[in-house]
Amino acid sequence: MITLSHLTKRFNSLVAVNDVCLEVAQGELFGFLGPNGAGKTTTIKMMAGLMQPTSGSVAISSRDIAQDPEAAKQITGFIPDRPYLYGKLTAREFLHFISGLYRVPQAEAEERIAQLLELFNLTQWADELIEGFSHGMKQRLVMSSALIHRPRVLIVDEPMVGLDPAGAKLVKRIFKGLCEAGVTVFMSTHTLEIAEEMCGRIGIIQDGRLIAAGTIKELREMSGAMGRRLEEIFFKLTGEQEMGALIEALRL
Amino acid sequence: MNQVACLLYPKITGFKNRLRAYDRGTVTRLIVGIVLGLGFWAGIFAVFYRVLTYLTGIAGLGDILAAKLLSMVFLTFFSLLIFSNIITALSSYFMSEELQLIMSSPIKVASLYLTKFIETTVNSSWMVLLFSLPVFLSYGIAYHQGPLYYCALPAAVIPFIIVSAALGIGIALGLTMVFPARRIRDIMVLLSLLLGIGLYCMFRYLQPEKLVDPESFRTVVEYFASIEAPTSAFLPSQWATDAVSALLFSARNGALFNLLLLWSTGLAGIVILQRLFEAVYFTAWTKSQEAGSARLAKHTTIKNMLERALARLCPQSRALIIKDLFCFLRDSSQWSQLFVLSAIIFIYLYNISVLPLEKSPFPTIYLQNFISFLNLGLAGFTLAAVAVRFAFPAISIEGESFWIIKSAPFSIRKFMWCKFWLNCLFLLVLAEVLIISSNYLLRVDRFMMLVSSITIAIMCFGITSLSIGCGAAYPRFDVENKAQIPTGFGGLIYMILAIFFIGIVIVLEAGPVYMVLMAQLHRSSLQTPQLVRICIAFAAVLVINALVFFVPMKIGIRKLSELEKF
Numbered sequence: 001m002i003t004l005s006h007l008t009k010r011f012n013s014l015v016a017v018n019d020v021c022l023e024v025a026q027g028e029l030f031g032f033l034g035p036n037g038a039g040k041t042t043t044i045k046m047m048a049g050l051m052q053p054t055s056g057s058v059a060i061s062s063r064d065i066a067q068d069p070e071a072a073k074q075i076t077g078f079i080p081d082r083p084y085l086y087g088k089l090t091a092r093e094f095l096h097f098i099s100g101l102y103r104v105p106q107a108e109a110e111e112r113i114a115q116l117l118e119l120f121n122l123t124q125w126a127d128e129l130i131e132g133f134s135h136g137m138k139q140r141l142v143m144s145s146a147l148i149h150r151p152r153v154l155i156v157d158e159p160m161v162g163l164d165p166a167g168a169k170l171v172k173r174i175f176k177g178l179c180e181a182g183v184t185v186f187m188s189t190h191t192l193e194i195a196e197e198m199c200g201r202i203g204i205i206q207d208g209r210l211i212a213a214g215t216i217k218e219l220r221e222m223s224g225a226m227g228r229r230l231e232e233i234f235f236k237l238t239g240e241q242e243m244g245a246l247i248e249a250l251r252l
Numbered sequence: 253m254n255q256v257a258c259l260l261y262p263k264i265t266g267f268k269n270r271l272r273a274y275d276r277g278t279v280t281r282l283i284v285g286i287v288l289g290l291g292f293w294a295g296i297f298a299v300f301y302r303v304l305t306y307l308t309g310i311a312g313l314g315d316i317l318a319a320k321l322l323s324m325v326f327l328t329f330f331s332l333l334i335f336s337n338i339i340t341a342l343s344s345y346f347m348s349e350e351l352q353l354i355m356s357s358p359i360k361v362a363s364l365y366l367t368k369f370i371e372t373t374v375n376s377s378w379m380v381l382l383f384s385l386p387v388f389l390s391y392g393i394a395y396h397q398g399p400l401y402y403c404a405l406p407a408a409v410i411p412f413i414i415v416s417a418a419l420g421i422g423i424a425l426g427l428t429m430v431f432p433a434r435r436i437r438d439i440m441v442l443l444s445l446l447l448g449i450g451l452y453c454m455f456r457y458l459q460p461e462k463l464v465d466p467e468s469f470r471t472v473v474e475y476f477a478s479i480e481a482p483t484s485a486f487l488p489s490q491w492a493t494d495a496v497s498a499l500l501f502s503a504r505n506g507a508l509f510n511l512l513l514l515w516s517t518g519l520a521g522i523v524i525l526q527r528l529f530e531a532v533y534f535t536a537w538t539k540s541q542e543a544g545s546a547r548l549a550k551h552t553t554i555k556n557m558l559e560r561a562l563a564r565l566c567p568q569s570r571a572l573i574i575k576d577l578f579c580f581l582r583d584s585s586q587w588s589q590l591f592v593l594s595a596i597i598f599i600y601l602y603n604i605s606v607l608p609l610e611k612s613p614f615p616t617i618y619l620q621n622f623i624s625f626l627n628l629g630l631a632g633f634t635l636a637a638v639a640v641r642f643a644f645p646a647i648s649i650e651g652e653s654f655w656i657i658k659s660a661p662f663s664i665r666k667f668m669w670c671k672f673w674l675n676c677l678f679l680l681v682l683a684e685v686l687i688i689s690s691n692y693l694l695r696v697d698r699f700m701m702l703v704s705s706i707t708i709a710i711m712c713f714g715i716t717s718l719s720i721g722c723g724a725a726y727p728r729f730d731v732e733n734k735a736q737i738p739t740g741f742g743g744l745i746y747m748i749l750a751i752f753f754i755g756i757v758i759v760l761e762a763g764p765v766y767m768v769l770m771a772q773l774h775r776s777s778l779q780t781p782q783l784v785r786i787c788i789a790f791a792a793v794l795v796i797n798a799l800v801f802f803v804p805m806k807i808g809i810r811k812l813s814e815l816e817k818f
Binding site for chain 2: 045048049050051052069070071073074076078080082084085086088089093096097098099100101102103104129145
């Protein structure tokens with residue numbers, strides 16, 4: 001469903017994403033992990049059509065995002081890490097706007113908006129200006145907007161940032177339900193427990209290179225980590241075991 | 253003082269880093285900006301120098317008129333600076349995102365006040381200061397001033413800027429005490445009204461029509477008394493005028509008194525404002541964080557009407573237009589500019605209506621049509637100025653939400669043309685209202701009415717394309733205050749290009765219009781060579797308009813499609 005072929009992005013001398021190749025199948029929930037500055041958001045921006053790759057390609061359901069951007073975007077939902085929205089629109093108006101952009105028929109949009117507002121507990125705020133929303137409420141609104149056109153692929157950058165425990169639980173349930181319905185979810189996260197709990201396969205990116213990809217079991221074998229937890233595997237693969245020593249040093 | 257230096261550090265370092273992190277595009281932009289800026293700067297100098305050398309030749313009256321002109325310049329700068337300081341102060345003292353960090357740190361309110369005072373003054377005054385330099389330079393050269401004048405000039409201009417900033421910031425603080433800054437529309441209504449009234453008062457104070465109509469005064473003495481009278485002895489702009497005039501016209505004592513007046517008022521303003529800020533700033537800032545209410549949110553009738561009116565458009569364009577209209581109507585920093593627009597139209601038409609054409613030595617019909625032609629250029633310029641406020645920011649107002657457009661199945665080309673037509677329609681109506689009503693006031697003939705109506709309509713497409721194209725080539729998605737979008741480099745480039753464009757069209761049409769008018773005046777018919785020249789000139793006008801219609805949009809679409817940082 002999602003194919004990244006030799007995807008590379010350079011910013012002058014810095015190679016932010018370096019020759020990344022990856023396939024994500026339909027209905028799969030893929031976790032994308034990596035330390036800060038590893039190239040997660042850059043990869044995701046290229047997948048969402050917000051950034052042009054220096055070389056390589058991104059295909060969403062065989063539609064190349066560079067060659068046929070409108071067709072690829074029509075079947076994709078994107079949830080960024082920072083929910084910048086139009087502060088002067090109400091939640092309902094914003095969802096109407098998005099349904100217009102994705103050409104959702106008027107009658108269907110009305111019904112879908114009501115459903116999504118209800119699902120994300122936003123009904124009572126539906127006619128309030130977004131500028132007064134908290135970060136978590138904006139995040140829930142962005143998620144509603146990403147689902148309004150029933151996408152076949154969902155690209156998510158840090159979905160749990162700013163969500164309260166109830167919101168986080170809801171999102172987990174929604175993502176699982178979407179995968180069961182055949183939607184492919186590509187999710188970057190820093191929260192290893194969430195990745196471990198939700199994702200069927202996980203990819204780890206470091207310094208722009210995809211250093212590992214597979215199920216938890218495959219990653220464990222790859223890393224040679226003795227522990228069972230993803231945290232240990234992650235640190236082993238990314239070489240950040242010295243973290244414990246640093247924390248100790250800070251306590252002095 | 254350490255705290256002030258600490259708070260200023262990110263601004264100064266950020267500025268230095270921006271200068272250091274240059275690439276080819278930045279260097280090109282810088283070179284183009286400098287060349288165009290210098291050209292504009294030289295233009296201002298040339299116009300003022302020409303006028304002043306003419307005035308120095310008029311014994312007795314020349315110096316008085318030069319002083320009057322200087323007072324007009326200072327009064328205009330004063331109004332601009334106050335308005336600009338109010339807008340900037342609202343943003344930097346109350347709406348800036350860094351305030352969350354600063355207010356949670358152990359920083360004294362006095363330090364915050366002083367830092368923001370410096371920031372507000374610099375941000376809102378640098379451009380006025382830059383473009384005032386050729387005016388003062390032309391005065392210095394025309395009146396053969398020595399080093400004393402150039403050394404004393406900053407001593408008058410700096411406190412003048414400080415006084416204007418203190419007044420603007422003080423008004424902003426007062427307004428936020430009454431209205432929460434987030435409900436800024438209320439403030440902006442008041443501001444716009446104040447600006448409108450201010451412009452009107454300034455206009456009435458100056459009574460420019462009387463300067464060209466000495467016969468309206470009963471005696472020569474009365475005429476002299478009228479133009480010699482100061483605008484108002486209590487206005488800091490008059491103190492600055494008097495200080496500079498005293499240097500220019502050899503009355504050094506007057507200069508010292510007015511300089512002291514300016515400095516003492518400026519410094520007193522800073523101290524008084526500091527006390528006020530210490531007393532009320534926290535309350536005002538707390539109020540500023542309240543959210544506004546959603547006007548029109550439940551007015552389904554309006555939404556349905558809009559939906560019906562735009563029913564023939566594709567769903568994407570319809571969604572974008574409805575979104576833009578709602579955001580415009582709810583964002584006071586945008587819609588309040590309609591008040592400014594109304595003031596501009598009012599003053600524009602008033603100017604036309606009071607022109608003493610019947611007292612001219614030229615035949616009235618000739619003068620009416622000649623002025624109507626000049627009016628075309630002026631209306632074009634007004635249109636360009638309105639476009640820089642409304643059409644130029646059309647791309648940047650998407651702000652950091654631009655990711656929504658970029659990630660949607662909506663091409664940048666379609667997005668840009670949608671913005672174009674929405675703005676073009678509005679500007680076209682305005683352009684025709686300006687031209688037709690001013691021509692009606694001038695009682696011009698059918699030929700001039702037709703030429704100017706068609707020309708302004710065609711130019712309107714070019715001006716809109718230029719403004720949207722430049723807005724896309726130089727977007728400012730990160731600007732907190734939408735009213736500041738046109739004040740950047742892109743806005744400057746757009747204005748200069750628009751003025752060149754209007755100038756070229758007017759120059760090209762001047763010859764043919766003159767030929768037709770002369771033929772009408774002499775009741776003769778046009779000769780074949782004249783007809784050929786007219787056809788060539790109008791064809792050239794069409795070609796230039798076509799180029800200005802397509803090229804900026806094409807460049808804008810390309811630049812915006814390539815944009816990755818927003």
